[in-house]
Structures are given as structure tokens and as C-alpha cells.
Amino acid sequence: MSTTKKITVTAVAAALGVTALAGCGSSDDSASGSAGTKGAGSKTVTLVSHDSFNVSKGVLKEFTRETGYTVKVLKSGDAGTALNQEILTKGSPRGDVFFGVDNTLLSRALDNALFTPYAAKGLDQVAADVQLDAGKHRVTPVDTGDICVNYDKKYFADKKLAPPKSFEDLAKPAYKNLLVTENAATSSPGLGFLLGTVATYGEDGYQDYWKKLKSNGVKVVDGWEQAYNEEFSGSAGGRKAKADRPLVVSYASSPPVEVLYADPQPKTAPTGVATGTCFRQIEFAGLLGGAKNEAGGKALLDFLIGKKFQEDMPLNMFVSPVTKGAKVPDLFTEFGATVDKPSTVAPDTIAENREQWVQSWSSLVVK
């Protein structure tokens, strides 16, 4: 295999390079030397985001063609980590625009005055119910996604059992020991699911609901990767890992992903969505305070809610557009679920209670 050969050659080169570099002994010089290459020139606009950010190359080229700005993307960890890094570097940001703060963390960003207000062009085309900061325009809504329980179609067909539809169903004996969810303290789908139960059962009732779920054998793992790829029997990874949980907390858009990344692509998605268990996430972007390229950042915000970008998102980030008239690809409508009544909790309420909810949840379910 030619790859092996290539690797061997590279490794030899590497070993030789070590000696050469070690000889000059002043590697620190190259450190300060490259500091100037940050590309802060007015023709570059830097977008800071989380690891899930994706966009087709052509779309960014389109932006460059329209505005003359080149986009540089910096991904830094999961959504919470990326936001926290921005808060830490407030005033001296690494980029111009931050994308990826959602409604569960929005208040943290706003309380820290992270963003410079800007009303993006085209905002009037964005659905009103997602404009949570409409008065002040510190953030611009970009996409929505629903956190829902997914089910393994084959399992329920084999057992001749109807898949669950609602939160209520999940606590029923028929679904004992079937659900795996994520740690609400460390994982955003985990937190979303917890918030969904708070929205449904109220601040007084959610603990009772979780007691029922616990005695019904809910399993908690730390992150989405593990829940979905190791524990959930309906996913590609799970099938290989001989996973035995046919219910998992994931996204309404997970079934189309299972189809898109399968070869050959199946006629129907192997997984389905329990549409009565959904919590709606809204993701926002904002112009970072102290941005070096403010004009470019503003142009980028306009672009993010423009049709080109909005129509590109579904198959790259598996989220739904917020701009009216943005077309959703067939694959998405065909295999994805439409969620009519997702749960939501106001960002202020979340900000006030998040810690306390998560803590009581932890002592109730994890310990």
C-alpha cells in the first residue's frame, strides 16, 4: 500500500529533521516570528465557533466574491467550552464573529457583555419566535435544532412494540431499561433533555419525573459520542459495538445523518424520532467586542442569515434554517422529523436555575 510507503518516508524525514532542528537550538525564534502571520489584515474576517461548525467550501468562496473578505474559521471545543474561551478572552478576542451560543447559554454570554450590538441586514426575514434578543440585537439567530429521543426502528419492529412518543411514555414499564441519555452537567443534549422535562413537568414536577425514569432504568453516560455510538443500538457505531439501548437522547436531524453517511444509502432511515420529547435549541452569532475587523464581521453576520449560508447548513451541521424561504434539502425533509411543539424555556429562567437544576438532577440520577 502506497500510504505505508509514504508514512515510512515521512517518518525518516521526521527523524532526520529532529536532528537538524535540534542543532539550531533556538526554536523559540520561530515562535515569535510567526506571531505576525495572524492575518488580521482588513481582508480577513475570523469566525470563532465550536467543533460542530461546518460549511461547504463553495459557500465561503461566494462570500469572498460578494464582499472581498476571506473567512478564517477557528473551532475551539464543544459549544460550552468555545463560549467560555471567548468570555475569558473578552476585550482581546481571537476573532471577529462568534457563532454557536445557544439559548441554554445565551444569558452567560449576554451577562458578560461579550458582543457589540448590530442589527444584521435581512433580519426581517428571520422567524420572529427565534429572535430572543430582538430589542438589543447583541446576537443574531442563525439556526434551530431539536434535541429529541431517537429510537431504533428495527428493535421496536422485532419486539412488535410501538416506539415511545412522549416524555410520559418513557417512564412506562414497557420501555424499562431501554433509554440512554447524557450527563446534563457535561453534555448539551443531556442538558437540553433535562430542560425539556422541566418545561413539561414544571420546576416542581421534573424531579418526580426523573425519579420515575431512574426506577425505569435510564442509563446516563458522559457525552453524546458515547451514548450514540456505543450504547444506542440504532446507530452505525452502536450496531458494531453490539449496543443494547434502543432509545437515545440525540437530535431530530440524526436519522438523515444515518442515511447520508451510509454506503449504500438505505431507502428509509434506520432510526426514528419521538417527536413529543423535543427541546428546541436556537443558535446565535454575534460581533465580538473589540473585534479587529468590525466591518468584515458585520458583513459576515449578514451573510450567515442570507439564503446561501442558510440553505447550506442543513447537510453540514444538521440544523434547520431560520430565514424565511430558505430551502431545506430533500434528504432532510424525507428522513428527518418535523417537530410541531418543541419545549422551550426562556434564557433568563435557564440562567437563573441551570446550576440548581443540574445539581439536583445529578444527586438524583447520577449518584
Add this chain to the structure above:
Amino acid sequence: MAVPVAFFAVFFAYPVVAIVGRGLKADGVWQFGRFGEVLTRPDILDVLWFTFWQALASTALTLLIALPGAYVFARFDFPGKQLLRAIVTVPFVLPTVVVGTAFLALLGRGGFLDELWGVRLDTTVWSILLAHVFFNYAVVVRTVGGLWSQLDPRQEEAARVLGAGRFAAWRRVTLPALAPAVAAAALMVFLFTFTSFGVVQILGGPGFSTLEVEIYRQTAQLLALPTAAVLTLVQFAAVGSILAVHAWTVRRRETALKLVDPAQTARRPRGAGQWALLGGVLLTVLVLILLPLAVLVERSLDLPGGHGLDYYRALGSAEANSGTFLVAPLEAVWNSLRYALVATAIALVVGGLAAAALTRRAGRLVRGFDALLMLPLGVSAVTVGFGFLITLDKPPLDLRTSWILVPLAQALVGVPFVVRIMLPVLRAVDGRLREAAAVLGASPLRAWREVDLPLVRRALLVAAGFAFAVSLGEFGATVFIARPDNPTLPVAVARLLGRSGDLNYGQAMALSTILMLVCAVSLLLLERIRTDRSGEF
């Protein structure tokens, strides 16, 4: 001495102090009362206790399982030894996401043990302990075995000729010579398991948490900097005291050893006992190390309709990954090698100079620095990463978006290895040889080149190999600072694992397999270089 001090001051001490200060200061006033608040919380006390006892248990188990391995690799000659030695080092550099996946496949539901005996170990502490042995086996085999193979067996033989029993000869001659290396290895294993992050997070589930995991949660996810700062200092203090105790014990036992070419000390096993020992070690390696690695390979070839190389082919194109990366995942291989190379160079320069300084002028101050050099291993990657963010943000050191940040962070972890591996050998060099050279008119540089270098060349290569390997596999700090247009291998694997779908999962396994191969090939190459030149001894 100036280079390592400056390096650590700028790229380690300053960022860490800054981030800890952020957590412990409110309106410019230190809030030491936060110690009391945090350290009386029952959940934090649970974390402290678990961190300590699992590290102790992991270290004991690793020594128990790996010391026979160190002996076998040092003293016996058998076909495939070099290959095997490279392979046992591979786990050490694999990203924990990958290892977690492999171990779940072995110990979890439907895994190897489950199918044979119905035993499942996932989310128990046993899976954590075994994974720690898997990771750290090479530390013991290389650190202890490296020195063992250079000890002259004739010394032990001499003792036996003089009437000592087999065990007494070993205890009186070999053990004292070996003790510093064993202590160093045990210390490293304890440090790694005390600060264990990925293994505990993946295999332990939310029920178990080490100090390091907790610092990560408090910093990256909750932005609870005060709690994180307190925990960072606690970990610092714990690691510092372990290092101090270690430095003291090692100093008491240091002796100049007569080192010989390892090629002369190894021979074919003789007698049933030796063959049984070799067999036992090989079986351990097979079950504990090769099996989890084999699971990865198997999964990378496991297509929906049979076995094949489709996932590997997909790695070569950016299109197949529609946007997961801006480049084909395969480019991550080249990125990783480049970064690791620069990191190795930095680590060798910084660590080599430090080790040399520590050998020559072993004053009290310098010895203190010896322990300080180990501290990066005991400080969480997230603390360093977040520290980088808030300190290296002004010209001329605005490195936050520069590529050099990745090798710098990797070198921080690599330097302690270089120092640890170099020091025992450097110190064991008989000073009189150098003096003799000087008397005969050699300049200090010439004396170093003619006397020290030939003796330490092997250690230097081993150190380079280790630094290179840990740089390749480093994940914690890299994940915060790696740029999306050039992800490293572990970062690419984690990103692929982070998305659903057959193709992504398969590619993650394929990329892990490639990472595994790259590590094995690099390590094997280092062994070769050594052999080619060993004639100069």
C-alpha cells in the same frame, strides 16, 4: 540552564499562574477563603479520595504486570523483539477516545469477556485500572528495561561465583542499580494515573471523577474558575510532594553504574523457567495490548456488507467528508508528524539542556528545578490551554492562533520525559572518564562528545522517541488550540467520532489504525537507528 528556565517561565508558569489568579482573585484581592469552601464540599472530597486510591492501585497493578516484561525485553533475545517493543509503546500515545472505544469493545457488552464468561467490566473501576495498565505498560518496560539492558550481567554472575544465591545476588547487585529507574517509572505511572482524564471520563462514566476531570468540568464547562483554581492548586501540591519524596529517595540510591552495550546482555532464554517467563509475558502483551489494538483494526475494516478498505479510501478525499474538515482527513497524518517533529526538537533542546545542567551543577537550587520540570505532567491540559489563551494574547507573543502553539504545548509534556530518561543515564556516567579526557587535553565540548555522547546516545534516542510519540498522541491541550485547517490525528479522530453515521465512525477507526501504524513505524525506526550505530560502542 537559561533556556529551559525561560521556556518554562513563559510557556508554563506564567499562563498557569494567570489562570489560577483569575480564579482566586476578586477585585484585585486574593480570596483564600475559597479553599475552605471548596475543600469541604462532599462531592469534591469524593473526587480527591477516588483520584488517590485509583492511582495507587493502577501503579501497583502496572508494576506487577510490567516488571516481568521489562526483564524479558532487557535480557532475552527472541524473534520479533524490536517490533514487539515498538508495539507495546503504541498504546501510550493513542488518544484516549480511541482507547476508550477499544476497551468498551473488549470489556463492555458483547465484548470478549462477555462472550466467553459473561463478565462485563465497563463502568467499573476495573476497566479504568486495566486501561491504565494498557497505557503505561511501556513506561515501565522502557524506563526500567532501558537501564536493565545496559547493566553488566557479569556483576551479578560475579556475586554468584562468590557464593551468593540467585535471589541474593539479584537483590544485592541488580536491584539497587535498578531502583532509581523503577522509582522513576512508578512515579511516572502514578502521575499519569493520578491526573488521568480521558480513560476515566469514557470508561468510568459520570459516577467516577478524578481531580483532572473535575478541573476540566469546572473550567471548560461551568466556567467556575474559583473552584477550578483551588483544585488546580491541590493537584499541584499533591504532585509536588510526590516529586519531592521521589527526588529524595533517588538521590539516596544514586551510584555510578557500569553501563554496557545492551546487545551484549541479551541472549536466548534457557531452561523451562525462562521459556515460561517469556511465554507469560508474551501472553500478557497479547491479551492486554494487542487485543484492544486488534479490535480497532477490525472495526476499521468492518463494512456493512463485509470487510474492505472503503473507510481508508474515504479518508483521502475532502468531498466524502462534506465539510467535517476543510482538508482530507489523511492530511492530518502529515500535520501530526510536522507538529510532533517540532515538539520533539523543542523538548530535546529544552530537556537535554536541563538534564545536562542538573547533572553538572547539582546544587540545591538546581535540584529543586529538577522537580519543577516534572510539574507540567501534573497540571491539567485545560489549565495550560486556558492559560495560553489569556496570557499569550499580546504582541510579540500573540500566539493564540499561531501553529507553533500546538508543538509548544506538546513539548511541555515531552520535556519531562527527556529529562527523566536522560538523567539516570547521565548521572551514571563515571565522572572520572570525563576527568581523564580533560587531563589528556580534551576541551569540555570534546570530552562531552567523546565520553558522554556515545554513552548516552541510546538514551537520547529513546528520549526523542518518547517525546515524539507523546507529541503525536497529545490530545488534551491540542484540542483547544489546533486550527481547523490543520487538525492533528487525535483531533481528527475525535471530530469524526463526534458525528453520527457509518462512514464517520468507520473513518475514525481507520484513522486511529493509521495513527497506530505511524507510531509503531516511528518507534521501530528509532530502534533501527540505534542498532545501526551500536557498533560504535
